[in-house]
Amino acid sequence: MRxxxxxxxxxxxxxxxxxxxxAPKPYHHGDLRRVLIDAALQLVGEGGAEAVSVREAARxxxxxxxxxxxxxxxxxxxxxxxxxxxxxxxxxxIEAALAAAPAxxxxxxxxxxxxxxxxxxxxxxxxxxxxxxxxxxxxxQAAAISSDNAELIALTEQTLAQAFAAGQLRSADLKQVQIAxxxxxxxxxxxxxxxxxxxxxxxxxxxxxxxxxxxxxxxxGIAKRS
Amino acid sequence: MRxxxxxxxxxxxxxxxxxxxxAPKPYHHGDLRRVLIDAALQLVGEGGAEAVSVREAARxxxxxxxxxxxxxxxxxxxxxxxxxxxxxxxxxxIEAALAAAPAxxxxxxxxxxxxxxxxxxxxxxxxxxxxxxxxxxxxxQAAAISSDNAELIALTEQTLAQAFAAGQLRSADLKQVQIAxxxxxxxxxxxxxxxxxxxxxxxxxxxxxxxxxxxxxxxxGIAKRS
DNA sequence: TCGTGAATGTAAGCGCTGATTACACGATTG
DNA sequence: CAATCGTGTAATCAGCGCTTACATTCACGA
Numbered sequence: 369m370r371x372x373x374x375x376x377x378x379x380x381x382x383x384x385x386x387x388x389x390x391a392p393k394p395y396h397h398g399d400l401r402r403v404l405i406d407a408a409l410q411l412v413g414e415g416g417a418e419a420v421s422v423r424e425a426a427r428x429x430x431x432x433x434x435x436x437x438x439x440x441x442x443x444x445x446x447x448x449x450x451x452x453x454x455x456x457x458x459x460x461x462i463e464a465a466l467a468a469a470p471a472x473x474x475x476x477x478x479x480x481x482x483x484x485x486x487x488x489x490x491x492x493x494x495x496x497x498x499x500x501x502x503x504x505x506x507x508x509q510a511a512a513i514s515s516d517n518a519e520l521i522a523l524t525e526q527t528l529a530q531a532f533a534a535g536q537l538r539s540a541d542l543k544q545v546q547i548a549x550x551x552x553x554x555x556x557x558x559x560x561x562x563x564x565x566x567x568x569x570x571x572x573x574x575x576x577x578x579x580x581x582x583x584x585x586x587x588x589g590i591a592k593r594s
Numbered sequence: 595m596r597x598x599x600x601x602x603x604x605x606x607x608x609x610x611x612x613x614x615x616x617a618p619k620p621y622h623h624g625d626l627r628r629v630l631i632d633a634a635l636q637l638v639g640e641g642g643a644e645a646v647s648v649r650e651a652a653r654x655x656x657x658x659x660x661x662x663x664x665x666x667x668x669x670x671x672x673x674x675x676x677x678x679x680x681x682x683x684x685x686x687x688i689e690a691a692l693a694a695a696p697a698x699x700x701x702x703x704x705x706x707x708x709x710x711x712x713x714x715x716x717x718x719x720x721x722x723x724x725x726x727x728x729x730x731x732x733x734x735q736a737a738a739i740s741s742d743n744a745e746l747i748a749l750t751e752q753t754l755a756q757a758f759a760a761g762q763l764r765s766a767d768l769k770q771v772q773i774a775x776x777x778x779x780x781x782x783x784x785x786x787x788x789x790x791x792x793x794x795x796x797x798x799x800x801x802x803x804x805x806x807x808x809x810x811x812x813x814x815g816i817a818k819r820s
Numbered sequence: 821t822c823g824t825g826a827a828t829g830t831a832a833g834c835g836c837t838g839a840t841t842a843c844a845c846g847a848t849t850g
Numbered sequence: 851c852a853a854t855c856g857t858g859t860a861a862t863c864a865g866c867g868c869t870t871a872c873a874t875t876c877a878c879g880a
Binding site for chain 3: 647648649659660663667668669
Binding site: 661665 | 859
């Protein structure tokens with residue numbers, strides 16, 4: 369079969385030079401994997417994880433529908449790769465914010481951590497969603513995501529422990545405080561994603577101000593009173 | 595077309611009586627809409643909203659793939675009907691719990707409200723998910739869900755206002771407290787759904803105990819200190 | 821320099837899905 | 851009894867994930 373020899377434009381001699389000089393489509397893409405992840409990241413940003421289809425990613429990469437399966441065994445694997453990329457960025461942002469916070473005030477560092485979390489989640493809602501809800505792919509197979517996440521939790525616990533050591537906390541049950549704090553920021557971020565704040569535009573300034581106020585309310589609640 | 599006249603089994607006279615006496619499948623289902631919603635509710639319970647397909651619901655109802663579209667114009671409409679049913683049950687549970695709480699202790703009522711919320715969400719995770727994340731269908735068209743939700747929020751605000759009037763609250767910014775409280779319970783419920791508590795089985799006793807502890811931590815944080 | 825095999829693309833097709841359309845059947849009603 | 855409306859079926863469409871067979875190109879060793 370294959371009656372129309374469309375792709376092999378240059379069937380003449382000097383094939384290689386011709387291809388380099390004029391052909392718009394080299395047979396091999398170069399870095400299709402990377403391009404597919406970028407396309408899928410864009411799709412996630414546009415319509416959430418459910419809007420990601422292998423075919424659409426292939427389409428945007430200018431490649432046939434079956435090509436992605438050379439790089440990802442399944443759609444889930446593509447989603448997972450996207451999630452790993454998003455998680456990498458999320459963690460980098462959190463750590464950058466924490467690095468800029470003074471070590472002298474552990475509770476203030478905790479606040480910085482929460483703020484960075486909230487801000488990233490609200491500015492990248494679909495990316496946050498993809499690294500959050502585990503129904504979208506198999507988190508057990510995504511070791512990078514799990515370890516990144518565990519590291520962030522450990523960071524939180526350390527910060528809380530330092531705050532307690534400095535006498536800044538009311539409760540001694542750090543585990544409880546940590547879970548409550550996570551639930552608060554996670555809940556706020558997801559309420560934003562899930563459309564529970566219809567008045568605010570996504571990542572609007574008002575939403576971020578409210579996020580900050582809610583975080584402060586919580587921190588005052590766990591802090592030792594002056 | 596239609597060369598094979600398979601379906602018209604009883605082309606003989608006395609068709610009606612024959613059907614009533616022996617036919618296992620009356621042509622008309624009776625209450626297909628209700629059966630479809632139940633089937634879809636079951637599908638949601640088994641694999642989440644994404645696991646719901648119109649065909650599968652039709653299959654379980656013992657009906658052809660196109661039949662559901664007589665009752666629901668689209669898959670989203672079916673999902674929406676399921677969500678309305680779930681929301682109805684959710685609200686009923688919350689209100690029952692609140693009705694059983696004494697009016698003399700508004701902050702205690704607030705706690706009951708939060709507990710009922712958390713318990714229902716953790717015992718019906720997929721149903722909670724379907725009424726929570728607005729990406730699954732168009733909430734603007736589901737007036738029943740929006741109004742139910744608004745009523746629950748109003749109930750929360752009333753309870754908080756009563757608690758403040760009784761001098762039980764530290765902060766006067768009730769709006770902030772209400773949003774923070776919602777974020778906390780919502781976040782906890784969603785973390786459970788989204789698999790952030792891998793050790794606990796869904797709706798395990800430990801999870802519910804932790805939920806209660808976290809709620810109490812929050813309430814202590816907003817309460818006036820003794 | 822030239823084969824040759826591995827890597828990576830295409831083409832075709834399977835079964836599934838949501839959705840639409842034309843038609844068949846049954847019950848209600850005048 | 852006949853008309854009609856509500857509700858089922860059958861057939862069909864396009865899009866999806868995924869697989870298989872084949873085409874093309876690259877990289878490496880004789």
